Amino acid sequence: MTDNAASLTIIDIARLSGVSKSTVSRVLSGAENVSEEARRKVTEAVEASGFRRNELARSLRSGRTGMVGLLIPDIANPFWAEVARGAQDAATEEMASVLIFNSDWDPERERRHLMALTQSRVDGAIVNPVQNGLDELSRSQVPLVLIGSSAERFPELPSVGSDITQGVQLGLERLVQAGLGMPALLVGDPHRTARERFVGAVREFGAAHGWPVEALRLQDGHYTIEGGREAMKRLLQGGVPRVVFAANDMMALGALHAVREAGLNCPEDVAILGFDGTPAAEVSMPGLTTIMKPSRDIGRRAFELLSRKIAGDEDVPHMSLPCSLVERGTLPTREGPRVVRGEERTAT
Amino acid sequence: MTDNAASLTIIDIARLSGVSKSTVSRVLSGAENVSEEARRKVTEAVEASGFRRNELARSLRSGRTGMVGLLIPDIANPFWAEVARGAQDAATEEMASVLIFNSDWDPERERRHLMALTQSRVDGAIVNPVQNGLDELSRSQVPLVLIGSSAERFPELPSVGSDITQGVQLGLERLVQAGLGMPALLVGDPHRTARERFVGAVREFGAAHGWPVEALRLQDGHYTIEGGREAMKRLLQGGVPRVVFAANDMMALGALHAVREAGLNCPEDVAILGFDGTPAAEVSMPGLTTIMKPSRDIGRRAFELLSRKIAGDEDVPHMSLPCSLVERGTLPTREGPRVVRGEERTAT
DNA sequence: GTGAAAGCGCTAACAG
DNA sequence: CTGTTAGCGCTTTCAC
Numbered sequence: 001m002t003d004n005a006a007s008l009t010i011i012d013i014a015r016l017s018g019v020s021k022s023t024v025s026r027v028l029s030g031a032e033n034v035s036e037e038a039r040r041k042v043t044e045a046v047e048a049s050g051f052r053r054n055e056l057a058r059s060l061r062s063g064r065t066g067m068v069g070l071l072i073p074d075i076a077n078p079f080w081a082e083v084a085r086g087a088q089d090a091a092t093e094e095m096a097s098v099l100i101f102n103s104d105w106d107p108e109r110e111r112r113h114l115m116a117l118t119q120s121r122v123d124g125a126i127v128n129p130v131q132n133g134l135d136e137l138s139r140s141q142v143p144l145v146l147i148g149s150s151a152e153r154f155p156e157l158p159s160v161g162s163d164i165t166q167g168v169q170l171g172l173e174r175l176v177q178a179g180l181g182m183p184a185l186l187v188g189d190p191h192r193t194a195r196e197r198f199v200g201a202v203r204e205f206g207a208a209h210g211w212p213v214e215a216l217r218l219q220d221g222h223y224t225i226e227g228g229r230e231a232m233k234r235l236l237q238g239g240v241p242r243v244v245f246a247a248n249d250m251m252a253l254g255a256l257h258a259v260r261e262a263g264l265n266c267p268e269d270v271a272i273l274g275f276d277g278t279p280a281a282e283v284s285m286p287g288l289t290t291i292m293k294p295s296r297d298i299g300r301r302a303f304e305l306l307s308r309k310i311a312g313d314e315d316v317p318h319m320s321l322p323c324s325l326v327e328r329g330t331l332p333t334r335e336g337p338r339v340v341r342g343e344e345r346t347a348t
Numbered sequence: 349m350t351d352n353a354a355s356l357t358i359i360d361i362a363r364l365s366g367v368s369k370s371t372v373s374r375v376l377s378g379a380e381n382v383s384e385e386a387r388r389k390v391t392e393a394v395e396a397s398g399f400r401r402n403e404l405a406r407s408l409r410s411g412r413t414g415m416v417g418l419l420i421p422d423i424a425n426p427f428w429a430e431v432a433r434g435a436q437d438a439a440t441e442e443m444a445s446v447l448i449f450n451s452d453w454d455p456e457r458e459r460r461h462l463m464a465l466t467q468s469r470v471d472g473a474i475v476n477p478v479q480n481g482l483d484e485l486s487r488s489q490v491p492l493v494l495i496g497s498s499a500e501r502f503p504e505l506p507s508v509g510s511d512i513t514q515g516v517q518l519g520l521e522r523l524v525q526a527g528l529g530m531p532a533l534l535v536g537d538p539h540r541t542a543r544e545r546f547v548g549a550v551r552e553f554g555a556a557h558g559w560p561v562e563a564l565r566l567q568d569g570h571y572t573i574e575g576g577r578e579a580m581k582r583l584l585q586g587g588v589p590r591v592v593f594a595a596n597d598m599m600a601l602g603a604l605h606a607v608r609e610a611g612l613n614c615p616e617d618v619a620i621l622g623f624d625g626t627p628a629a630e631v632s633m634p635g636l637t638t639i640m641k642p643s644r645d646i647g648r649r650a651f652e653l654l655s656r657k658i659a660g661d662e663d664v665p666h667m668s669l670p671c672s673l674v675e676r677g678t679l680p681t682r683e684g685p686r687v688v689r690g691e692e693r694t695a696t
Numbered sequence: 697g698t699g700a701a702a703g704c705g706c707t708a709a710c711a712g
Numbered sequence: 713c714t715g716t717t718a719g720c721g722c723t724t725t726c727a728c
Contacts, residue, residue, distance in 0.1 A: 009705055020715045025707060033713055055467045056408045057705035060720050065404065067447070067468070076433040076644075078426060078627070085424040088450060097447050097464060099415070102436060116445060120415070121404045225631060253631045260633060279426075280628040283573060283601045285608060296424075357721055368699045373723060383697060405721035408704050 008051040017045035028053055059121070068306060069117040069125035070100045070299075071110065072147075078278050079295050080128075083147065086299025087126060094307060096123075107131035118142050124310045126302045129154065143309040145302050145316070149194045158309060158316035160301045162293040163345060164194065164275075167323030168201035168245075171273050171291045172209075174325055175243060178332045180271060182206055184217035184241035186231050186251045198247045198275070217241060221251060228254020229261075236262055241270060243331075249276035252288055256330065272330040277323075286329025294321040320345045356399040365393035376401055407469070416654060417465040417473035418448045418647075419458065420495075426626050427643050428476075431495065434647025435474060442655060444471075455479035466490055472658045474650045477502065491657040493650045493664070497542045506657060506664035508649045510641040511693060512542065512623075515671030516549035516593075519621050519639045520557075522673055523591060526680045528619060530554055532565035532589035534579050534599045546595045546623070565589060569599060576602020577609075584610055588618060591679075597624035600636055604678065620678040625671075634677025642669040668693045 010028070014021040019038050026034050027042040045051070059065045070087055072080040084100055091098050099122060101113035110130050117125050124143035129150050144157055151159035175183060185202060187195050199218065206213040217238070221231030228251030235241060236258065246252035252274030259266050266272055266286065274281055277292030301319055309316045321344055358376070362369040367386050374382050375390040393399070407413045418435055420428040432448055439446050447470060449461035458478050465473050472491035477498050492505055499507035523531060533550060535543050547566065554561040565586070569579030576599030583589060584606065594600035600622030607614050614620055614634065622629055625640025649667055657664045669692055 011705080021706080022708085022716080023714060026714090029707080035713060038714080052463070052467050054408075054469060054705050056404065056413065056469045057720090058707075060402075060404045060408050060705080060722090061707045063720080074433070075423065075436065076426075076429050078424075078429070081424050081426070081429040084448075085422070085450065088423065088448065092449075095464075097449070097468065099445050100432075100436065100448055101440075101445070102433065115400070116443075119400050119403045120445065121402060257633060280631045283628045283632050285605060285633060359721080369722080370699060370724080371697085374698090377723080381697060386697080402721050405704090406723075408706090408721080409723045411704080 008049055010051075010053070013042060013045050013049065013051055016049060017041040065121050065123055066096045067099055067120070067122045068096060068303065069113075069120075069122045069127075070098050071103055071113055071117065071125060071127040072100070073105045073128060073130065074102050075100055078280070079276065079293070082295035083299035083302075086296035086301075087303045088299075089296075090300040090303035090307075094303075096303075096307075098303075103128075103130055105130050124306045126299075126306055143306060145306040145309065147298055147302050149192070149197065151318075152193065155318075158305050158318060160298050160305060160319040160321060162295075162298065163320040163322050164197050164293075165201040165204075166320075166345075167275065167291040167293070168198060169205055170323060170325050171245060171275070172202065172205045174289075174331065175245075175271075175273065176209065178271075180243045180332070182211040182213070182216065183243040183245035183273065184219065184235055186219050186221060186228060186235070186244055186246040186255055188221065188223035188227070188247055188251065195247060202245070221254075223248060223250060225250050225254040225257070227251060229258045231255070232258035233262075240264065243271040243273065245273045245275070247275055249274040249278045249281045249288060249290055252290065252330075253281060253284055256284055256288065267330050267332050271332060274330075277326065282328070284330075289328045289331045290326055291323045292326050293323055297321050317346045320347070356397055358399075358401070361390060361393050361397065361399055364397060365389040413469050413471055414444045415447055415468070415470045416444060416651065417461075417468075417470040417475075418446050419451055419461055419465065419473060419475040420448070421453045421476060421478065422450050423448055426628070427624065427641070430643035431647035431650075434644035434649075435651045436647075437644075438648045438651035438655075444651075446651075451476075451478055453478050472654045474647075474654055491654060493654040493657065495646055495650050497540070497545065499666075500541065503666075506653050506666060508646050508653060508667040508669060510643075510646065511668040511670050512545050512641075513549040513552075514668075514693075515623065515639040515641070516546060517553055518671060518673050519593060519623070520550065520553045522679065523593075523619075523621065524557065526619070528591045528680070530559040530561070530564065531591040531593035531621065532567065532583055534567050534569060534576060534583070534592055534594035534603055536569065536571035536575070536595055536599065543595060550593070569602075571596060571598060573598050573602040573605070575599060577606045579603070580606035581610075588612065591619040591621065593621045593623070595623055597622040597626045597629045597636060597638055600638065600678075601629065601632055604632055604636065615678050615680050619680060622678075625674065630676070637676045637679045638674055639671045640674050641671055645669050665694045668695070 010021050010024045013024045023038050024042050027039050075081055088098050103110040107130055126145050128148040146157050146159040149161055203213050219231040219235045221227040232255035244255055252272050255272055256266055259270050264270055274288045274290030281288035281290050305316050358369045358372045361372045371386050372390050375387050423429055436446050451458040455478055474493050476496040494505050494507035497509055551561050567579040567583045569575040580603035592603055600620050603620055604614055607618050612618055622636045622638030625638055629636035629638050653664050
């Protein structure tokens with residue numbers, strides 16, 4: 001094996017195997033119309049020399065890089081890490097790779113990374129938009145798939161998100177089965193569309209089940225453990241609720257702390273249901289029962305949709321992936337731990 | 349602004365601004381020897397047309413892609429996600445981007461991704477090696493920086509890791525300050541070099557402090573919550589230790605569960621110290637006091653070293669980054685919560 | 697200071 | 713089936 005295999009070109013291989021560079025190219029890209037003889041000679045030369053085709057040149061010529069961009073708020077956030085992993089898995093299967101950028105929920109960074117993306121000539125991009133003006137990308141013709149609830153602001157673009165309405169229903173049904181009534185709600189940032197969706201779904205379900213929704217108790221708080229603990233404390237001051245449903249796991253975990261600190265027991269005195277599916281929810285005592293968002297699947301499906309769009313498919317749909325219920329210890333027991341899933345929905 | 353700005357080339361800009369494409373290229377790459385007049389005209393044309401230079405063509409010509417590869421076991425693992433984030437942050441500052449691949453600790457996958465990396469002509473790569481044969485990459489001349497404790501198998505390559513000896517000392521010093529004696533140890537996979545390092549550091553410290561190290565209690569278990577819980581149960585059967593030091597946070601968390609289940613209190617009856625710094629350790633009750641590995645910094649420094657190596661620096665060092673102590677609730681209190689840091693070390 | 701010309705390594709017609 | 717011939721869009725001598 002040659003040592004500086006890196007600098008070998010297809011011309012060297014052509015010389016080594018006594019054919020033209022076109023033939024080498026054909027063999028390399030697995031074309032059919034090549035004689036066995038030629039294929040063998042080329043293959044041998046390639047293996048003997050350790051040659052690797054220069055993907056850069058190939059991309060320049062073919063216009064395809066085999067790379068897609070992924071623009072998310074923060075890879076260090078477990079939810080987004082799962083999404084990224086899903087996208088990578090799908091990409092790997094199609095021999096593609098993923099370029100990841102973090103926006104930190106900052107429109108300016110988002111804009112800059114969007115530019116970097118288009119310049120590096122990715123074949124397409126998956127983005128969780130934090131701003132309204134997606135001009136940069138939509139103008140630059142890069143095939144795009146949106147992820148997350150904020151995607152709804154761009155109905156013209158394909159998207160995949162979690163079906164939070166279905167998730168809420170799943171949780172609420174679990175509550176009625178356990179004989180619990182309407183939960184008090186712990187919710188986060190009032191500006192996110194996710195919050196409205198969450199509360200709306202609870203109201204709807206409640207109305208359909210004869211709950212006194214006008215008396216629904218809502219406590220706002222910051223989207224963190226501390227925020228959840230404090231919101232729960234405030235809630236407790238207005239009377240101990242039999243069950244609380246938090247819009248995210250961190251707040252639910254904080255609520256669990258607050259319940260304990262108030263000298264109450266979970267799930268005996270107050271039951272808690274979370275929403276997210278963060279790994280951290282597994283380690284609390286008791287473990288948090290929660291509605292899990294299909295994070296990894298979101299990434300995977302987003303890549304698949306993007307793939308279709310890159311291939312020229314005109315009407316790539318909006319997808320809503322079902323949440324699942326993961327039973328741990330913060331709700332009164334039913335028949336033991338299990339996972340309930342919903343069905344995937346697609347709309348164009 | 350033109351609509352299909354994507355398909356514009358530097359020749360179009362040349363025509364639009366009435367200069368040659370060489371001049372356009374010069375302006376674009378910020379060369380000095382260009383008249384103000386020309387620079388202005390080109391700049392205007394670029395802005396008016398929304399032109400974006402094709403990085404692919406640039407890369408092909410210049411041999412630089414501005415991309416580095418990052419090959420880690422699993423981006424969905426919080427530790428590696430932090431490492432990735434650190435590398436990305438550093439990369440962004442230098443206008444570079446990061447291509448992430450997951451090996452899942454599988455040598456075969458590692459090999460395949462390594463090949464993909466070299467073919468996409470990244471400028472260099474940061475890898476956590478899972479196998480001994482790094483032939484693929486080392487042969488292919490791609491600048492490389494290793495991360496993680498397994499990096500030591502390749503002394504010829506620059507690397508950055510966490511100083512686990514220092515981390516262990518930090519924890520142990522904290523124990524003696526709290527008046528606690530030699531801890532029982534909860535350790536994971538016997539084959540990883542990390543384990544030996546951990547135990548070795550405890551023995552060394554113990555010997556220096558007159559501990560009866562020959563009586564050191566060691567309990568093996570799987571590197572998970574469940575594994576920790578079971579290992580702790582076994583340990584408990586041989587007598588309740590005053591304090592246990594787990595080689596990783598998941599096991600420590602499991603131990604916490606086991607202690608509770610045995611009707612004991614933490615930290616009153618048995619104190620627990622973890623090692624890792626996973627976010628999940630924050631949510632237990634009490635929160636886990638632990639030694640935190642400098643994960644994000646590892647990623648950042650690795651990128652910086654790689655950058656030097658790409659720039660042609662011949663003697664890029666091995667780096668050992670200090671761990672820090674994060675106080676939460678599983679050790680008897682001292683003066684309240686705080687973080688203690690160590691110092692960074694470099695060796696060539 | 698500027699333009700012309702020659703590629704970077706590969707793919708894709710187009711003839712044979 | 714195979715070789716020849718043009719480029720992909722850009723950078724980079726090399727003259728002027």
